[in-house]
Amino acid sequence: MKEIHRYSFPTQIFFGAGARHLVAREMKARGVDRPIIITDATIAALPFCKEFQADLNKDGLMCGLHGGRPGNPCESDVTAGVESYREHGADSIIALGGGAAIDVAKAVAVMVDHEGTLFDYEDEREGARPILAEKIPVMVALPTTAGTGSEVGRSTVIAEDDTHFKRIIFSPAILPVAVFADPELTLGLPAAVTASTGMDALTHNVEARLAKGFQPFCDGLAMEGMRLAAASLRDCVRFANEKTGPTPEHIHARGLLLNASMMGSVAFQKGLGVTHSLAHSLSTVNDLHHGLANGIMISYAMEFNTQAGPEIEKIFTEMARVVRAPKESPAGFVDWLVQLKADVGMPTGLKSEGVKNEDLDELVKYAELDVCHSLNPREVTSEDFRKMYEAALAS
């Protein structure tokens, strides 16, 4: 991981340990010098963030910093980011963080020069307004988790403040123009966050591979992304638990997982599935972290999906082979998921996460409303959602 590799798919990606040191050069080459780092307050307080900002200033930028509220972002978090952008007199954005901070940054990029409210630009909505590329400031991204892959995605997920219902704003214009995927930025991620974000990356790849539709580009990425996540997640969590610091092995494992995360994000342009609908609703109703919700629910959702017919059974068998599950069969893949969850310290079910039987009606309601399950390989009824939640609540 010592060398910095440059890929151009789906945007410019500089990948390797130390890639963050290329940011100032790339911003200046794009004619901007007054960026604002948009991150969350937890990251803003960490030494690596302060060092990063100081280095950028040393390299000739006048760099501001916005550390917003951590957690599932809402529309008001975007408004706060827009205010900071204006106060700093910024001409560009550096999105630094996990999916939450990067999503806020992408939404801020829309709202600094588009009228109305953010959700006017939700393209699923009737009468949605278009997002104009020429009105988006130069924006680059540096992921500090390996999970969502939002840095290489064309969407931002922002919740309504009152309902916490997550809405997806999609536009090719909000794909960052350059990504600096630096595994060193993820070395300090605590073991539990490493596990939940890594399970998210895995879920994206798995659901993309199973989603309905003919998109062999995405299928290929999903299979390799799955392989990389399977090959690195346990190691990343172990290194985080052992607090080994920046050993070459740790950096290597983090680098593989970072790639798996970006590949998952590109792959899920094909679509996602039932796990995401179950998870989005858990974020809406119980404010669960996205990766944690996916990581818990994926085994229940995949058990459901193994009954989707012979074609899907073949894909499950192929996936079991790619992740090196002990048994190359649909059931073997689900068993492998259950074991992986245990190995990385994920909760087996929802009981420990404060989810209650009384939440079931709301959970089912929002899961059904979620768009992701429309491309799931097996149709999901309201009764199916209920059964999967009940199974997860029982453990």
Ligand SMILES: NC(=O)c1ccc[n+]([C@@H]2O[C@H](COP(=O)([O-])OP(=O)(O)OC[C@H]3O[C@@H](n4cnc5c(N)ncnc54)[C@H](O)[C@@H]3O)[C@@H](O)[C@H]2O)c1
């Ligand atoms: N846009 C997309 O394509 C897309 C896809 C999936 C999920 N999402 C969204 O992404 C969000 C979840 O993102 P996430 O899973 O990366 O979690 P996150 O951004 O909420 O980060 C998790 C926690 O880890 C902390 N953290 C991040 N990097 C750290 C580091 N290097 N060291 C120490 N702490 C660190 C954060 O402060 C936060 O408390 C959700 O809002 C979800 O809806 C977006």
